[in-house]
Amino acid sequence: MRPFDGIRIVDLTQILAGPYCTYQLGLLGAEVIKIELPGQGDWVRVTGIDPELAKAGMGTHFLSQNAGKKSVTVNMKDERGCEIVKKLIETADVFVENFRPGAAKRLGLSYEDVCEIKPDIIYCSLSAYGQDGPISHRKGYDHVLQGTTGIMSLTGTPETGPIKAGLAFIDYATGLNGAFAVSSALFERAKTGKGQRIDVAMLDSTLLMMSNIVTEHVTTGYVPELMGNEPQSRSPTAGLFDAKDRPILIAANSDVQFRAFMGALGLEDLVEDPRFSNHLARLDNKPELRRIVNEALKAKTGEEWEELLESVDVPAGVIRNIEEVMAENGQARARGISQEMVLPEHNRQIGVPTVGFKVNGDVVAADSPPPELGSDTEAVLAEIGYTDAQISELRHAGVI
Structure with a gap:
């Protein structure tokens, strides 16, 4: 039994943020009916690094957020296609779309339109900048929002200039934010019987991940600059250092951690050195302290320092690539963060994300692989x- 068993979602989203939102809800038990364009489907079906899967319409970027869903192909530019979607809405609890603001209305699927069909519907829109405001009409992708939301004004160094993060974290954060919003609305409906209009923006989701920076700016006017590998604490003994074999990140921020760190390095004398005896003194002498620390760290490998510093309660970790992180005997595998399954039509083993938290010690995972394009159309209709006969006619006309 999962919390959203019996909940039906009509999902008109594509690419990443929207599908990741409905994927989370599907993992928690909801039936997700993914509406796709006949013969084409979600654009990310043909993306990713595996050409064989991309050619088959099961690209790796599609696999990562669509397991457990049903695929129904509908051409919504045809009135008969829109009628199919409206019939599905009659049976649904949640409607999710990520069109540019205004596009759903032109299809006859605005919030008001959908409420006429299903008054208690949870209607969720995901967009780049939200449904209101001076630039709400703009489209946006993760890498664009990394610039327009201020993220890239923080990443990089004066030498490199702004640097984009190497992952689409804004899309994923927006998807999680959307799933949280829909979950909250379903909880509210269970108490009141009323639906909700939910407006989720990539802009808002990003700024929430920068809450401390936004608060500092609004409160004091402070505008941070490029931070490189510096932590926000600015502590001289926190950040990126060089071990014997590889870089290592260390977080010795407090006085207690500083003393423990110096003891582990064999530099106990520095604790009483007036240049480093308190936080402000260490800030004043930061370049010299970092030089001494980097020199001492070259005595051991990164993994040796990880274990030694863990023993004295100083957080530390080397930079690992994804192969190392997902190693069979590693922490990520132990946590069950990826679920292995087989694509039956392609005889390929794949791995897809689980829900990201455990429930009573159990991993929450998808119950079926990502769907082939249109594989559920006839059954759902x-x-x-x-x-x-009607289904055959609709297929012949290119409506499904």
């Missing part, structure tokens, strides 16, 4: 009242 039959369920909402279409006959075999």
Whole structure:
């Protein structure tokens, strides 16, 4: 039994943020009906680094957020296609779209339109900048928002200039934010019987991940500059250092951690050195302290320092690549963060994300692989009242 068993979601989203939102809800039990364009589907079906899977319409970027869903192909530019979607809405609890603001209205699927069909619907829109405001009409992708939200004004160094993060974390954060919002609205509906209009923006989701920076700016006017590998604490004994074999990140921020760190390095004398005896003194003499620390760290490998510093309660970790992180005997595998399954039509073993937290010690995972394009169209249409003859006619006309 999962919390959203019996909940039906009509999902008109594509690419990443929207599908990741509905994926989270699906992992928690909701039935997600993914509406896709006949013959094409979600654009990310043909993306990713595996050409064989991309050619088959099961690209790795599609696999990562669509397991457990049903795929129904509908051409919504045809009135008969829109009618199919509206019939599905009659049976749904949640409607999710990530069109540019205004596009759903032109399809006859605005919040007001959908409420006429299903008054208690949870209607969720995900967009770049939200449904209101002076630039709400703009489209946006993760790498664009990394610039427009201020993220890239913090990443990089004066020498490199702004640097984009190497992952689409804004998309994922927006998807999680959307799933949280829908979950909250479903909880509210269970108490009141009323639906909700939810407006989730990539802009808002990003700024929430920068809450301390936004608060500092609004409160004091402070505008941070490029931080490189510096932690926000600015502590001289926190950040990126060089061990014997590889870089290592260390967080010795407090006085207690500083003393423990110096003891582990064999530099106990520095604790009483007036240049480093308190936080402000260490800030004044930061270059010299970092030089001494980097020299001492070259005595051991990164993994040796990890273990030694862990023993004295100083957080530390080397930079690992994804192969190392996902090693069979590693922490990520032990946590069950990736679920292995087989794509039956392609005889390929794949790994897809689980929900990201455990429940009573158990991993929450998808119950079926990502769907082939349109694989559930006939079954879903039959369920909402279409006959075999009608389905055949719609397919012949290119509506499904």
